[in-house]
Every structure is written in C-alpha cells, then in structure tokens.
Amino acid sequence: MDPTEKMSRQLSYAKAILEATDQAMGLSNDVIVLGQLVDTQSGIFGTTTGLVNKYGAHRVMDFPVSENLMTATAMGAALTGLRPIIAHQRLDFMIYSLDAIANWLALWRFKSNGESAMPVTIRTIVGKGWGQGPQHSKSLHAWFAHLPGLRVAVPATAYDAKGLLLESIFSQTPAIFVEGRGLYSMLDDVPEEPYRVRFGQAVVRRSGADVTVVAIGNLVPVALKAAAVLEKDGIDVEIVDPRTLNPLDRKTLCDSTFKTRRLVVADPAWHSFGAATEIITTVVENLGDKLKAKPVRVTLPDSHTPMSMSLEPEYYVDESDVIAAVKQTLA
Amino acid sequence: MELSHKTLSKSPRYAELSLDGLPEGKAITLFRQMLRLRRTEEALLAEYHPAEEMRCPIHFCIGQEAVPSALSQLVRPDDYMFSHHRSHGYYFAKGAPLRELFAEIYGRATGANAGKAGSQDISHSKSHFYSGAILAGAVSIAVGAALGFRYRKSNQVAISGFGEGATDEGAFWEAMNYTGKQKLPILFVIENNRYATFSDQLKRQDSDNITERVRTFGVRATKIFGNDAALAFRTLSGEIERLRQGDGPSLVEAYTFRWNSHVGPEDDGANAYRTPEEMKFWKDNCPISLMEERLRESSLLTDAAKASMEADIAAEIAENFKFAKGSPFPKDTEWRRMNYEDASPLADKLLGVSAGGTFDQNQAEAKLGPY
Numbered sequence: 001m002d003p004t005e006k007m008s009r010q011l012s013y014a015k016a017i018l019e020a021t022d023q024a025m026g027l028s029n030d031v032i033v034l035g036q037l038v039d040t041q042s043g044i045f046g047t048t049t050g051l052v053n054k055y056g057a058h059r060v061m062d063f064p065v066s067e068n069l070m071t072a073t074a075m076g077a078a079l080t081g082l083r084p085i086i087a088h089q090r091l092d093f094m095i096y097s098l099d100a101i102a103n104w105l106a107l108w109r110f111k112s113n114g115e116s117a118m119p120v121t122i123r124t125i126v127g128k129g130w131g132q133g134p135q136h137s138k139s140l141h142a143w144f145a146h147l148p149g150l151r152v153a154v155p156a157t158a159y160d161a162k163g164l165l166l167e168s169i170f171s172q173t174p175a176i177f178v179e180g181r182g183l184y185s186m187l188d189d190v191p192e193e194p195y196r197v198r199f200g201q202a203v204v205r206r207s208g209a210d211v212t213v214v215a216i217g218n219l220v221p222v223a224l225k226a227a228a229v230l231e232k233d234g235i236d237v238e239i240v241d242p243r244t245l246n247p248l249d250r251k252t253l254c255d256s257t258f259k260t261r262r263l264v265v266a267d268p269a270w271h272s273f274g275a276a277t278e279i280i281t282t283v284v285e286n287l288g289d290k291l292k293a294k295p296v297r298v299t300l301p302d303s304h305t306p307m308s309m310s311l312e313p314e315y316y317v318d319e320s321d322v323i324a325a326v327k328q329t330l331a
Numbered sequence: 332m333e334l335s336h337k338t339l340s341k342s343p344r345y346a347e348l349s350l351d352g353l354p355e356g357k358a359i360t361l362f363r364q365m366l367r368l369r370r371t372e373e374a375l376l377a378e379y380h381p382a383e384e385m386r387c388p389i390h391f392c393i394g395q396e397a398v399p400s401a402l403s404q405l406v407r408p409d410d411y412m413f414s415h416h417r418s419h420g421y422y423f424a425k426g427a428p429l430r431e432l433f434a435e436i437y438g439r440a441t442g443a444n445a446g447k448a449g450s451q452d453i454s455h456s457k458s459h460f461y462s463g464a465i466l467a468g469a470v471s472i473a474v475g476a477a478l479g480f481r482y483r484k485s486n487q488v489a490i491s492g493f494g495e496g497a498t499d500e501g502a503f504w505e506a507m508n509y510t511g512k513q514k515l516p517i518l519f520v521i522e523n524n525r526y527a528t529f530s531d532q533l534k535r536q537d538s539d540n541i542t543e544r545v546r547t548f549g550v551r552a553t554k555i556f557g558n559d560a561a562l563a564f565r566t567l568s569g570e571i572e573r574l575r576q577g578d579g580p581s582l583v584e585a586y587t588f589r590w591n592s593h594v595g596p597e598d599d600g601a602n603a604y605r606t607p608e609e610m611k612f613w614k615d616n617c618p619i620s621l622m623e624e625r626l627r628e629s630s631l632l633t634d635a636a637k638a639s640m641e642a643d644i645a646a647e648i649a650e651n652f653k654f655a656k657g658s659p660f661p662k663d664t665e666w667r668r669m670n671y672e673d674a675s676p677l678a679d680k681l682l683g684v685s686a687g688g689t690f691d692q693n694q695a696e697a698k699l700g701p702y
Binding site for chain 1: 469501506668670677681685
C-alpha cells in the first residue's frame with residue numbers, strides 16, 4: 001500500500017479513543033472498562049459507545065456514583081491480572097478517588113519493592129467553555145504528574161490519543177489520561193492498526209528557529225495557530241508538544257530551546273506550581289545562561305473558572321495570548 | 332451473651348467455647364497457631380525499644396489471635412487477603428513467611444518489601460497478601476480482586492480484614508453498596524476491638540450495629556464472640572465455602588480486644604479510654620486460655636505437648652530474629668526504577684509503531700455544548 005494512502009484515514013479524537021479501547025479489548029480479554037454510563041449510547045462523549053454490545057456487560061461496566069471505590073476496584077482487579085480502564089465524565093468527580101490514587105495506586109509498585117504491578121488506566125476529561133464553571137473544568141494534570149509512580153498523558157491529537165491509550169493499557173505502570181473536551185471533534189490522520197506512542201517522548205509539531213513554544217493539551221492547536229500568525233510577521237516559532245508530563249521528555253524541550261534560545265510555555269492550567277513552572281525550571285537549570293530572553297508562561301489565572309460567557313474569554317487562553325508571549329521574548 | 336462492647340465487660344466469663352464440628356486435630360492446630368502469633372508479637376514487643384532496631388510504627392495484635400488463626404486454616408494460597416495497619420495477624424493468616432516480616436520491620440533488604448514498607452504497609456505478593464495504613468483503602472481494593480475472580484469464573488475468595496474504625500469511612504459503605512449489588516465473592520472480616528486509636532465506636536457511630544446496617548445493602552452478616560477460635564473457625568469456614576460457591580458477599584464481625592496500646596509497646600493508658608474492668612474482662616477471656624482449657628478438659632493437650640510447642644515456637648522466633656538482624660540493609664537508591672516499571676513486554680508484543688499524522692492546525696476546537 002502507498003504510505004500516503006495508508007495515512008489518509010482521518011478520525012476524531014473521540015473516535016480514536018473509542019478505536020483504541022475497542023482494539024485493546026479485542027487484543028486481550030484482560031481489558032475491561034469501568035465508569036459511570038460507559039454502557040450507554042452516549043458513551044462518555046462517544047468514546048465508549050457500542051463497546052457493551054460488542055464485548056458484554058461483564059467487560060463494559062457501569063459503576064455506582066462511587067469514584068473512590070471505582071478506582072480501588074480497578075486496582076484490585078489489576079492485581080488479579082486484568083487491565084482495567086476507568087473513565088470519568090469530568091476530572092472534578094475523580095477527586096473523590098484521590099485516596100485510592102495517592103495513597104495506594106501511585107505507591108503500589110514502590111511499596112511492594114517492584115514485585116506487584118497495577119496496570120490501571122484512568123481516563124479523565126477537562127470540561128471547558130459553555131459555562132462549565134468551577135466544578136467541571138479543573139485542569140489538574142500537574143497534581144498527578146507530581147506523584148511518583150504515576151504516568152500522566154496529555155494527548156493533543158487523535159493520533160496521540162490512540163497510541164498513548166494503547167500504550168497505557170498494555171504497560172505495567174498506572175497512567176492518568178487527561179483529555180480535553182474541546183479536542184474531541186478535532187481530526188487527525190489515525191492509522192487503523194493498533195500502534196503505540198511511548199510515554200516520555202515529546203514531538204516537535206512545527207519546526208522554527210526563533211522561539212520555542214512548549215504547548216500542552218488543548219493549547220497545542222492554539223499555539224499552532226498563533227505560530228501561523230507570527231509567521232506572517234516573520235517570526236519563526238517552534239512548537240513542542242510534550243505529550244506526556246510524567247515522564248517528561250526534558251531533553252527534547254531543552255534541545256529545542258537551546259536552538260532558539262527563547263522559551264514560552266502554554267499550559268491550560270493555573271499559573272502557579274504547575275507544569276509550566278516545571279518546564280521552565282528544567283530549561284533554566286540546563287541552559288539558563290544561554291537564554292536570550294526571560295521565559296514566559298501562558299496559563300490560566302490563579303483563579304477558579306467563571307461560568308459567565310462574558311468572563312470565560314477573559315479567563316481562557318487564546319492565540320493572542322501566545323502571540324503576545326512570543327513577542328515578549330523578542331522585545 | 333449479648334455481643335456489644337457496652338455490656339460485654341460486665342458479662343460473666345465466656346463459657347460457650349465448644350470443639351464440636353471441628354475437623355480432627357483442628358482444635359490443637361488453632362491453639363498452636365494462636366500461640367505462635369502471641370509469642371511472636373510478645374517477642375517483637377519486648378525487643379522493640381531496648382534495641383531500637385525496629386524503626387517503624389507497629390500495631391501489635393496481642394489479644395486478637397483467634398480470627399487470624401482460624402483464617403490461616405481456611406484460606407487457599409490463591410485467595411487474596413487484604414489487611415489494615417494492624418497487619419501481623421493477617422500476614423500470618425495468609426501463610427506469608429514470618430522471617431520476611433521480621434526482616435521487613437528491621438528495615439533489611441531481605442524483608443518482604445526490602446525495607447520499603449514496614450509493619451503497617453507490608454505486602455507479600457507471592458502469597459497474595461497486601462496491607463496498608465489508610466483505613467478502608469485496602470477494603471475497597473479487595474473488592475476489585477473479588478471482581479477479578481468472578482470475571483475469571485474462579486472460586487477464589489478475597490478476604491478483607493480490618494477494624495470497626497474503618498466502618499467510619501465512606502469507602503467502606505461504597506464497598507457494601509457495590510458488593511451487595513454485585514454479589515461478589517468477598518469476605519469482610521471486622522475485628523471489632525471497640526476503639527479507633529482511643530476513640531470509642533459509640534463516640535463515632537450512633538449504634539454498634541454494623542451487621543444490621545450492612546444487611547440492608549444485601550451483604551450477609553454474622554456477629555460472633557471473636558475470642559472463641561473454634562467458633563471463628565466454624566463461622567468463617569461456612570462463609571468461605573458459600574463464597575466459593577458464588578454465594579457472596581459476606582461480613583463477619585468478631586468482637587475482640589487489643590491488649591496493648593494502639594501502636595508500639597508504650598502504655599497509652601494516660602488517655603483513660605479503657606476501664607480496668609474492661610481490660611480485666613478481656614484478659615480473663617484470652618482466646619488462647621479459653622481454647623487451652625477446653626483442650627485440656629478434652630485431654631487433647633498435655634503439659635509436655637505444650638512445652639514442646641513452646642520450644643518449637645521459641646526456636647522459630649529466635650531464628651527469625653537471627654535472620655533479620657543478620658541481613659544487610661538495602662542500598663538501592665535507583666529511585667526511578669523503584670517507582671516505575673519502564674519495560675512493557677505486553678505492549679512490545681501487541682503494538683506496532685506507525686508514523687504520526689499531520690495534524691491540521693487550522694481546524695476549530697469542538698463546538699462545545701452545555702454538557
């Protein structure tokens with residue numbers, strides 16, 4: 001087959017997640033799905049739709065509104081050799097399961113001295129826009145990336161969503177898979193076969209010489225659009241997507257910044273103590289005296305999310321914020 | 332005898348221990364197991380401070396030997412057992428090697444977890460034994476093991492042991508709700524020793540009627556006098572058998588008492604949370620003494636046999652100390668490897684590598700709706 005033809009199939013981010021789950025369940029009977037309403041037609045924004053018909057209710061299980069127990073149940077099932085995927089309708093609900101995650105899941109391998117694994121994949125969704133407000137929009141990837149023993153994926157494209165999800169399901173270390181609701185309809189070329197995208201491998205989405213913009217999750221498409229605008233002004237931006245925050249591909253981030261000597265980090269999360277902070281620290285520790293400008297963070301304010309449609313645009317980051325930050329590094 | 336801590340300590344001494352219905356030789360085995368656990372805990376307790384070599388919190392289980400000893404005779408190697416912080420009895424019940432328990436709490440490389448976990452977080456994966464100090468966390472993980480057993484149509488059983496303190500936690504009730512609805516093969520064993528640290532159950536709960544409450548969730552529940560090892564054996568044996576036949580879940584609440592402080596060998600009596608009358612009742616109803624009397628009445632135990640048992644146990648304990656103290660300390664400082672498994676052989680086998688897409692930067696974000 002002509003490689004270009006092979007690459008021609010486009011899938012949405014939501015459909016890519018569904019396909020990865022479907023293929024994983026087909027590849028191994030050990031893969032099960034737990035989550036509120038995963039067995040319904042709406043299937044968590046279409047990411048689990050139809051799986052119950054294909055694989056049965058014993059593999060695609062609705063769960064009581066008990067997030068903490070759901071996570072622990074997935075963990076116990078993993079101890080018996082299963083590979084559970086949990087899906088949460090929003091990250092905010094998942095906070096009920098912090099005990100299971102922080103006191104048990106993250107440290108299970110450590111405290112068993114490496115003898116016991118818990119291959120659990122936790123899918124969670126960050127709502128954004130249309131009044132999601134302070135309890136449907138929290139973007140807490142940095143919380144989870146802070147915990148030793150967990151891996152955190154922040155896929156921005158359908159291709160990465162499928163590959164990272166398959167990799168996570170069939171790996172030995174638990175992973176939190178943070179999805180942006182705004183990304184679900186976005187299309188990408190997605191190979192049909194089951195493939196892997198490894199954790200800890202950033203990708204350069206756009207090559208450029210003047211400024212490195214590290215963009216996370218739903219700010220990847222925003223940063224790419226900003227780069228297209230800046231190109232017209234003669235500013236050549238390199239966009240790096242870390243794809244996973246833990247492990248973080250520090251080398252690729254540093255290599256890119258070493259080339260451009262200027263760094264902007266666009267992180268769809270609160271300003272302080274976040275992933276942007278970690279990335280800038282990493283770069284400054286490695287090449288502080290080689291930078292030509294102070295690094296800049298493009299983040300949400302240190303505030304909870306407002307509901308009103310008049311405040312949402314003020315609160316969220318858009319292309320103009322990235323453009324301004326890039327120009328600041330060149331001023 | 333009314334099974335409530337409100338009245339038990341005012342009751343006459345327990346006189347209902349019966350060897351009826353026990354398989355041949357089981358009573359003496361239960362006695363021996365209780366004695367082993369008691370002597371092991373006494374030895375660790377005595378050695379804890381003088382040497383200062385066990386530098387982790389230890390929640391001793393002296394006085395609570397009956398249930399673990401009964402379980403030790405009922406669990407299969409392929410069953411899974413989960414415990415709270417007072418872990419030694421359950422570790423023992425699952426048949427995990429005691430010398431690795433000793434070495435673990437001495438922080439040695441030969442410990443069950445190479446000195447990473449200590450007493451309250453110890454696990455022994457090969458024995459399918461797991462514990463942890465945050466109440467009810469292990470209760471809910473046990474639920475998942477039971478789900479896994481049912482998924483595989485095996486007749487393995489998940490056993491979750493904890494105290495009445497864990498029933499304050501929401502996770503416990505989530506587990507009742509889910510396992511009662513799903514009818515999972517799980518045995519919840521509550522050793523009700525009345526106090527969460529120093530706090531009386533009735534300071535924390537309106538009534539000490541856990542069994543009544545869990546029945547409303549569809550969980551079969553039985554309440555027993557937890558210092559009667561024969562009764563514990565018969566009850567747990569029946570329940571585990573029903574679970575193996577798919578008739579779950581089940582909860583057994585065993586009323587018992589810890590003789591020592593909540594943690595460590597120090598006396599926590601300054602907190603005045605237990606009365607001398609209550610302490611006396613439970614020491615008078617020592618699970619080992621209750622069984623020993625019945626064994627002697629039935630001519631199943633002689634002085635010579637007990638002395639021989641004590642000698643064997645003492646030798647085993649001495650050997651465990653020798654193993655622990657003679658073992659090296661861990662030197663491993665590869666922190667990442669301790670926390671992450673980077674190899675993923677299954678992904679290597681099942682997944683290929685495909686070239687990435689060419690993401691179109693000009694497409695719009697999802698048109699967001701309200702839900």
